[in-house]
Amino acid sequence: MSVAERAGTVADASGRGAAFASPSAGEAATVVEPLIFEASAPGRRAVRFPQPSERARRVATGQPDLPAGSLRATAPRLPEVSELDLLRHFNRLSQLNHAIDLGFYPLGSCTMKYNPKVNEWAAALPGFAASHPVDPAASSQGSLELEWLLGELLREISGFAAVSLQPAAGAHGELTGMLMTRAYHRANGQGETRTRVLVPDSAHGTNPATASMVGYETVTIRSNERGGIDLDALRATLDERTAALMITNPSTLGIFEDQIDAVLSAVHEVGAIAYMDGANLNAILGRFRPGEAGFDVMHFNLHKTFSTPHGGGGPGAGPVGVGERLVPFLPGPQPILAEGDPDTVRRNAWAGRSTPGARFALEEPGSRPESIGRVRMHTGNFGMFVRAYTYIRSNGGAGLRAVSDDAVLAANYLRVRLADAYDLPYDRICKHEVVFSGRRQKRANGVTTLDIAKAILDHGIHPPTIYFPLIVEEALMIEPTETESLETLDRFVEAMHEIADRAGSDPGSLRRAPVTTPVGRLDEAGAARRPDLRHAFGETGAE
Amino acid sequence: MAYSPHTEADHRRMLDAVGVVSIEDLFADIPPAVRADRFAVPPPLTEQEVRGELSRLAGRNVLPRVSFLGAGAYRHLVPAVVGEVIGRAEFATAYTPYQPEVSQGTLQSIYEFQSMVCELTGMEVASASHYDGATATAEAALMACRLTRRDRIAVSSAVHPQVREVLRTYCSGPGIEIVEVPAELAEGGSGLTAPDAAASVLDDDVACLVAQQPNFFGGIEPMRELGEAAHVVGAQLVALVEPTSLAILEAPGGYGADIVTAEGQPLGIPLSFGGPYVGLMAARMASVRQMPGRLVGATRDAQGRKGYVLTLQAREQHIRREKAASNICTNQALCALAATAYLSAVGPDGLREVAQLSMTQARHTAAALEEAGLGERRFTAPYFAEVAVRVPGAARRHAALLERGILAGHPLWTDYPDLDDTLLLAATELTTDDDIAALVDALEATR
Ligand SMILES: Cc1ncc(COP(=O)(O)O)c(C=O)c1O
Numbered sequence: 003m004s005v006a007e008r009a010g011t012v013a014d015a016s017g018r019g020a021a022f023a024s025p026s027a028g029e030a031a032t033v034v035e036p037l038i039f040e041a042s043a044p045g046r047r048a049v050r051f052p053q054p055s056e057r058a059r060r061v062a063t064g065q066p067d068l069p070a071g072s073l074r075a076t077a078p079r080l081p082e083v084s085e086l087d088l089l090r091h092f093n094r095l096s097q098l099n100h101a102i103d104l105g106f107y108p109l110g111s112c113t114m115k116y117n118p119k120v121n122e123w124a125a126a127l128p129g130f131a132a133s134h135p136v137d138p139a140a141s142s143q144g145s146l147e148l149e150w151l152l153g154e155l156l157r158e159i160s161g162f163a164a165v166s167l168q169p170a171a172g173a174h175g176e177l178t179g180m181l182m183t184r185a186y187h188r189a190n191g192q193g194e195t196r197t198r199v200l201v202p203d204s205a206h207g208t209n210p211a212t213a214s215m216v217g218y219e220t221v222t223i224r225s226n227e228r229g230g231i232d233l234d235a236l237r238a239t240l241d242e243r244t245a246a247l248m249i250t251n252p253s254t255l256g257i258f259e260d261q262i263d264a265v266l267s268a269v270h271e272v273g274a275i276a277y278m279d280g281a282n283l284n285a286i287l288g289r290f291r292p293g294e295a296g297f298d299v300m301h302f303n304l305h306k307t308f309s310t311p312h313g314g315g316g317p318g319a320g321p322v323g324v325g326e327r328l329v330p331f332l333p334g335p336q337p338i339l340a341e342g343d344p345d346t347v348r349r350n351a352w353a354g355r356s357t358p359g360a361r362f363a364l365e366e367p368g369s370r371p372e373s374i375g376r377v378r379m380h381t382g383n384f385g386m387f388v389r390a391y392t393y394i395r396s397n398g399g400a401g402l403r404a405v406s407d408d409a410v411l412a413a414n415y416l417r418v419r420l421a422d423a424y425d426l427p428y429d430r431i432c433k434h435e436v437v438f439s440g441r442r443q444k445r446a447n448g449v450t451t452l453d454i455a456k457a458i459l460d461h462g463i464h465p466p467t468i469y470f471p472l473i474v475e476e477a478l479m480i481e482p483t484e485t486e487s488l489e490t491l492d493r494f495v496e497a498m499h500e501i502a503d504r505a506g507s508d509p510g511s512l513r514r515a516p517v518t519t520p521v522g523r524l525d526e527a528g529a530a531r532r533p534d535l536r537h538a539f540g541e542t543g544a545e
Numbered sequence: 546m547a548y549s550p551h552t553e554a555d556h557r558r559m560l561d562a563v564g565v566v567s568i569e570d571l572f573a574d575i576p577p578a579v580r581a582d583r584f585a586v587p588p589p590l591t592e593q594e595v596r597g598e599l600s601r602l603a604g605r606n607v608l609p610r611v612s613f614l615g616a617g618a619y620r621h622l623v624p625a626v627v628g629e630v631i632g633r634a635e636f637a638t639a640y641t642p643y644q645p646e647v648s649q650g651t652l653q654s655i656y657e658f659q660s661m662v663c664e665l666t667g668m669e670v671a672s673a674s675h676y677d678g679a680t681a682t683a684e685a686a687l688m689a690c691r692l693t694r695r696d697r698i699a700v701s702s703a704v705h706p707q708v709r710e711v712l713r714t715y716c717s718g719p720g721i722e723i724v725e726v727p728a729e730l731a732e733g734g735s736g737l738t739a740p741d742a743a744a745s746v747l748d749d750d751v752a753c754l755v756a757q758q759p760n761f762f763g764g765i766e767p768m769r770e771l772g773e774a775a776h777v778v779g780a781q782l783v784a785l786v787e788p789t790s791l792a793i794l795e796a797p798g799g800y801g802a803d804i805v806t807a808e809g810q811p812l813g814i815p816l817s818f819g820g821p822y823v824g825l826m827a828a829r830m831a832s833v834r835q836m837p838g839r840l841v842g843a844t845r846d847a848q849g850r851k852g853y854v855l856t857l858q859a860r861e862q863h864i865r866r867e868k869a870a871s872n873i874c875t876n877q878a879l880c881a882l883a884a885t886a887y888l889s890a891v892g893p894d895g896l897r898e899v900a901q902l903s904m905t906q907a908r909h910t911a912a913a914l915e916e917a918g919l920g921e922r923r924f925t926a927p928y929f930a931e932v933a934v935r936v937p938g939a940a941r942r943h944a945a946l947l948e949r950g951i952l953a954g955h956p957l958w959t960d961y962p963d964l965d966d967t968l969l970l971a972a973t974e975l976t977t978d979d980d981i982a983a984l985v986d987a988l989e990a991t992r
Contacts, residue, residue: 054909103635141606173862288586378677
């Protein structure tokens with residue numbers, strides 16, 4: 003959760019906030035890498051463009067002139083740099099980042115697995131990269147076939163009746179799911195009476211935020227002492243006012259909801275929709291198919307389970323799968339197989355062949371009158387679809403099952419190896435991630451989870467997700483993924499032990515960490531108090 | 546698994562450490578009643594095989610030899626250096642910069658992006674990115690509703706049809722009503738949104754007027770007057786703009802826009818069948834606490850070193866949960882980086898050249914068709930780089946030209962049934978004189 007806010011409050015509460023030099027103190031800051039604007043000099047250029055021809059210039063003058071009042075008076079102060087200086091600037095910036103391709107990144111809930119390079123090769127193929135989204139279907143058969151095939155694979159993986167690829171990220175998939183929920187209840191004349199969405203207290207912040215965005219009230223359901231949803235509390239809350247339950251499975255504690263069938267029947271008994279947050283699908287590939295088990299709707303995160311690169315915070319893709327009763331409400335237009343036998347087309351594609359006579363298209367506008375409509379322009383983050391399709395085909399069914407096997411094995415390995423050094427509030431077999439608590443270190447040594455995270459940075463490792471889920475005090479949420487070698491896992495265990503030891507022997511050194519990174523802990527409270535959100539170009543008074 | 550690092554011995558060691566006999570034991574918590582019955586995903590492929598399959602699919606797309614298609618996604622030069630920057634694994638394989646000490650590359654580049662978006666739009670604050678231009682616009686409309694505490698929005702019918710659809714979808718949940726301002730699309734019309742028409746639907750229940758500059762037809766809207774019409778009733782002006790046009794057209798901050806959104810695809814992002822692209826959003830500092838999306842701010846560490854962090858997070862879902870300004874979490878960071886690298890590569894002069902050349906070639910296209918008697922402009926208003934041209938028999942000829950590898954723009958009647966025989970033709974700096982001659986010749990041949 004919020005490293006930022008915590009850093010601010012923790013620093014203030016402990017009096018350490020005072021250690022930050024005040025930006026208004028007057029002395030100039032040391033700069034690691036200057037802004038690109040500072041490398042700018044008038045007239046410098048990286049890229050040039052051709053001049054219009056004589057003829058173009060001449061005939062163009064016959065067309066109506068832009069109204070004088072619509073023109074820009076001063077040019078935007080964009081940087082003017084040479085190509086080499088540009089490249090060096092961004093290359094140097096890149097070197098200030100930690101990334102999967104540099105080292106271990108066990109950021110819980112984010113599935114920071116290896117992003118295979120053949121996926122990038124595929125997305126860059128000119129046939130895809132230069133394909134225009136408004137092109138007539140006749141020119142875009144390859145893109146449409148890929149979307150259709152990916153939908154078919156996601157259907158098989160999840161056990162849902164249909165899939166929409168439109169949503170651009172997990173939270174966008176949640177929004178799509180809740181809009182469909184609303185449309186479904188409206189179609190049944192219960193749009194006004196079903197006003198509440200139930201969300202467990204372990205849920206990700208996007209779940210309640212999504213419920214609000216579609217005008218629902220969020221009701222929080224507590225978890226039981228085993229880390230599952232409290233079935234009695236759920237039953238006591240479910241009624242005819244309930245629009246949906248949004249539940250993450252495995253949960254954000256990395257625990258499979260072992261009463262899931264009871265949960266689903268309780269939700270369906272009152273006529274509500276069962277939404278599954280599929281962020282944690284990496285744990286259960288080939289083992290649990292949410293659609294088959296009875297969920298009505300789920301979002302996938304292609305950037306988690308299906309290895310598309312996280313890009314420093316996106317782009318991702320968040321397709322949704324739905325059961326029969328929500329199919330009419332799916333966003334449109336859907337890519338469809340307009341002519342041809344689906345079994346034959348699939349069989350051929352799995353063998354790497356096109357099907358003569360098969361034709362793909364987008365649904366005609368208005369063909370599903372109950373559709374919630376578009377949730378974005380075009381058909382989705384297509385470049386991510388190419389990568390995810392490549393990944394699924396590379397792994398195949400057996401490979402995807404093995405992905406989950408190894409992801410779960412790695413998390414359980416860390417669970418047992420670290421259990422002596424850190425508190426484990428829910429000590430049971432976990433799925434793809436395990437959540438420890440730093441409360442022992444906090445109580446005994448005054449070392450917070452934030453301090454532990456910062457000390458991990460000095461080991462060249464990205465810290466786990468911290469302070470999330472909210473129901474675990476001083477949470478450390480560790481998701482190793484299936485692509486990390488045993489040596490890497492062991493190095494992480496050593497680092498975590500070293501830090502736990504040091505919490506006893508030299509807690510001050512943890513509070514000062516990190517010391518090997520390009521900058522130390524930053525004054526986040528100050529950043530929020532005096533927002534500096536853009537370059538000021540030497541002006542004063544710019545915000 | 547195609548990317549497994551584990552040997553059999555590794556598996557054994559891990560299972561022993563965990564104290565289970567087999568991996569099956571780790572899935573014992575899934576109740577038998579809900580275990581997967583089937584998993585008929587096709588068998589694994591080697592790299593060689595998977596390349597074959599992806600080449601097959603990419604090869605089934607028929608790229609036109611000459612294209613005048615825009616309609617919200619534009620074929621521009623992507624300088625090689627832009628691809629180089631976003632191809633850096635240190636950017637591409639990092640995630641949201643939760644740990645700023647090891648994310649300064651991402652954070653500083655976002656700060657630079659925010660700075661450039663503010664420069665282009667003439668606004669005070671820009672967010673780190675949104676899913677695309679349409680979702681940014683929908684979120685802007687919701688933001689205007691929060692700022693004004695009103696629950697209706699007005700939108701011009703000359704706003705991209707897909708953007709209006711997304712607005713409708715986003716507004717359907719909370720029950721925000723949408724009223725449409727009809728643009729002047731009748732025979733001999735300007736193709737613009739008349740301020741009077743806007744004024745007649747605006748009242749003090751309306752949170753904002755959404756208008757697009759240039760509009761869907763390429764026309765230059767009277768944005769200042771539209772803004773005034775909105776402001777008179779206390780509504781906001783949400784301006785959806787095309788970013789390259791801002792090298793020539795007035796910055797929205799100058800004509801009184803309250804929230805500015807844009808589809809950032811023209812800034813160095815390949816067409817890629819519609820995504821990933823990037824939504825831009827900028828606003829006034831006074832509205833920042835209602836702004837959706839991540840923001841990066843500058844600060845210092847204890848040694849006085851300058852650094853960047855995610856800031857003003859009290860707007861966001863991970864802090865505020867159901868009270869957040871938006872549910873957005875993952876955005877389109879790498880595409881924002883592409884836009885940052887692109888704007889750095891072209892600079893102010895290059896961006897003006899792109900805009901000017903695109904505009905000149907659009908005019909060249911319209912003039913050439915008029916000169917040859919093949920078509921005439923459908924609307925009277927000045928336009929930027931896209932122009933609506935009426936061509937008799939357009940449906941038949943559009944299809945015939947496609948057979949010859951020429952994509953004669955976007956058939957407007959598919960979105961606006963009254964705009965029969967009308968093609969929306971887009972030009973960019975990549976449109977050559979030969980392309981225009983080819984279009985003219987091919988239309989001649991299908992008379
Ligand atoms: C459990 C959970 N749900 C939802 C989300 C939201 O997904 P996204 O960031 O792709 O919008 C996340 C990821 O950050 C998550 O971990």
